Amino acid sequence: MTSGTSAGPTVGTTTGTGTGAAGLSVHTSPTPSGPVSFPAGFAWGAATAAYQIEGSASADGRTPSIWDTFSHTPGKTLGGDTGDVAVDHYRRRADDVALMAELGLTAYRFSVSWSRVQPTGRGPAVQRGLDFYRGLVDDLLARGITPALTLYHWDLPQELEDAGGWPVRETAERFAEYAALVGEALGDRVEMWTTLNEPWCSAFLGYGSGVHAPGRTDPVAALRAAHHLNLGHGLAAQALRSVLPARARLGISLNPSAVRAKTEDPADLDARRRIDALANRVFADPILHGRYPADLLADTVRVTDWSFIADSDLTAIHQPLDFLGINYYQPTVVSAPGPDAPTGPRSDGHGASDFSPWPGSEDVVFHPAPGERTAMGWSVDPSGLHELLMHYTAEAPGVALYVTENGVAYDDEPGPDGSVHDPDRIRYLDGHLRAIRRAINDGADVRGYFQWSLMDNFEWAYGYSKRFGLIYIDYETQQRTPKSSAHWYAQAARSGQLPPLP
Ligand code: FCB
Secondary structure (H helix, E strand, C coil), rough: CCCCCCCCCCCCCCCCCCCCCCCCEECCCCCCCCCCCCCCCCCEECCHHHHHHCCCCCCEEEECCCCHHHHCCCCCCHHCCCCCCCCHHHHHHHHHHHHHHHHCCEEEEEEECCCHHCCCCCCCCCHHHHHHHHHHHHHHHCCCCCCCCCCCEECCCCHHHHHHCCCHHHHHHHHHHHHHHHHHHHHCCCCEEEEECCCCHHHHHCCCCCCCCCCCCHHHHHHHHHCCCHHHHHHHHHHHHHHHCCCCCCCEEECCEEEEEECCCHHHHEEEEEHHHHHHHHHHHHHHHHHEHHHHHHHCCCCCCCCCCCCCCHHHHCCCCCEEEEEEECCCEEECCCCCCCCCCCEECCCCCCCCCCCCCCCEEEEEECEEEEECECCCCHHHHHHHHHHHHCCCCCEEEEEECCCCCCCCCCCCCCCCCCHHHHHHHHHHHHHHHHHHHHHCCCEEEEEEECEEECCCCHHHHHCCCEEECCCCCCCEEECCHHHHHHHHHHEEECCCCC
């Protein structure tokens, strides 16, 4: 295996022409105020994921994924919520696509349920499973909406978890086979392909803190999972290139953290470096540069010697990318361990656990970022998105960028007339779209924006309690009601310009 010789650039320290105490980048261009327009061809999208919306969990040969097992395990999700029914999108697909068209979306990001297409994670594809996605893609194309397909949004077939899951090499190999099956079936009509969604969450929440499926709490398994997810990405990218037409564009969606140190104290700056390695560079370095960061290997030496990395793995992982997907919600603020370190279960924003998702850096202290809070308790700070876009512009020249997720949960409720007013979400979208426009002004090649999420849905460990949608779902009746943010976003998508705030 190879590794970098230095720590490499840290997200949050080197993205600007200067840095403030908290690592904030200082750019010359101001956030655009007043009317703002976007380049022609900019994708105005929304995103979803299979397990969060489809339901019909055992229809047409689908078998359980790790999220079916996890959500059916008492105590794992709020209120015991599961994705059994979700928002019934599997049966309401055509109506949902019609709604997308009404909202003027020009692109739609969805994920394929692996166990719907290849129930055991091995062997031939199930035609009925593929037919659902072919139908979805055809409906989208018929309405002029560009499909953006994600192969894996966290729903590993349970049989593959039983055989070892992401901590074992075979899962990466199975993933490449599955990628080829989907590529062969849909390559004639889907141009935009994403291998993995947020491998950080799969590895570190799934196998480290255990707040996500499969709910394991083993730091070695978490690091092994991170490597085999990287390998799965690389092998799947190669498999896809061999079956897809040349016009296909291929990428991955990461959720990099804009990591900020609480103070400029060297110990806090070191905490930032450690978390940057575990949040960002553990994926970006092998995928973009074909190496693991030397400081990451050193920081985790008491956890593992990384001997599970085979000689050819880094070459396999380091595949050319057409685009990088950035998922962004809030910045991360850290400091060195100190006397005031909080004790008891910690929450990383996705659920509370006694186990850390940060192998080897468990003692780093996380602080709430300043600013307004959302219903998730996350802070609102568009500057982190600008910072990340500028960082990856510098780190991955020639690779187009998409914001493949960004959005917000609020406690939306219908008013007496049934309409749902969510001016806070409109302000959130406006602020983040302005941050993107600023990044474009500063030279970032951002090609589009996928709002998370098209509609309220199963928010993982939080079940149906958190509403991220542009479209309100009445879970009793499955009635869909576009919120006022949906109408605002539709106007933006139609005109290519941000409408005034309400
Ligand atoms: C991201 C996930 C997405 C959704 C949002 C709120 O981490 O990719 O499925 O849960 O967070």
